[in-house]
Amino acid sequence: MMSWIAVLFLAFPAIALAETEPEFYLCSPYVEKSVAGEQTDLGWPVFVKLTEVGTTSLEAFTEANIGKMIRIVVGHREFSKSTIWGPVSSGNIRGIFNSREVATDWQRTLAGKLQAAPCGAWN
Numbered sequence: 001m002m003s004w005i006a007v008l009f010l011a012f013p014a015i016a017l018a019e020t021e022p023e024f025y026l027c028s029p030y031v032e033k034s035v036a037g038e039q040t041d042l043g044w045p046v047f048v049k050l051t052e053v054g055t056t057s058l059e060a061f062t063e064a065n066i067g068k069m070i071r072i073v074v075g076h077r078e079f080s081k082s083t084i085w086g087p088v089s090s091g092n093i094r095g096i097f098n099s100r101e102v103a104t105d106w107q108r109t110l111a112g113k114l115q116a117a118p119c120g121a122w123n
Contacts, residue, residue, distance in 0.1 A: 023071045024061050026079065026110070027119035030054030032091075034110035036103045043096040044103035046079075048110055055091030061121045063087040075115060079106065 030050050037045040050058060062070070062084045072079045072093060080095040097103040 021069050021071050021081070022061070022065050023073050023122045024058060025118040025120060025122060026054075026072060026074045026114060028114045028116055030057065030119060031110055031114060034107050036100075036107040039100070040096075043098050044100050046095045046097065046103050046106045046110070048079075048093045048095075050091040050093070052091075055089070057120045058091065058093070059087050059089045064121075074109060079110075 026048070031054065032049045032051045034046060034048045037047060065084050066086060067084065069081065069083050071081045072095070080093065095103075095106060097106065
């Protein structure tokens with residue numbers, strides 16, 4: 001009986017991995033500015049203002065992913081993760097971090113020269 005269960009798990013391992021969170025990559029053409037904010041009850045915020053092209057791309061991405069958990073990514077690092085309840089058309093996004101040092105590091109990263117690719121929506 002135990003060997004049959006093991007075979008069953010081996011036969012369907014992709015089921016758990018099939019659903020991935022859509023990702024939106026921040027890149028140089030998309031980030032206008034970033035600012036580290038003061039500590040709140042949730043942690044240390046970093047606010048990002050997107051360029052016009054970044055705002056348009058994020059709005060289309062969030063509109064296509066309403067009701068889903070999405071990730072905002074810079075390079076290989078996750079900036080934020082949230083469930084989308086409506087299109088984000090303001091061009092403003094925020095990440096919350098557990099220390100001032102981490103928030104300041106993110107602010108410097110976003111204010112610096114980001115990679116040109118990947119950029120925008122990726123699944």
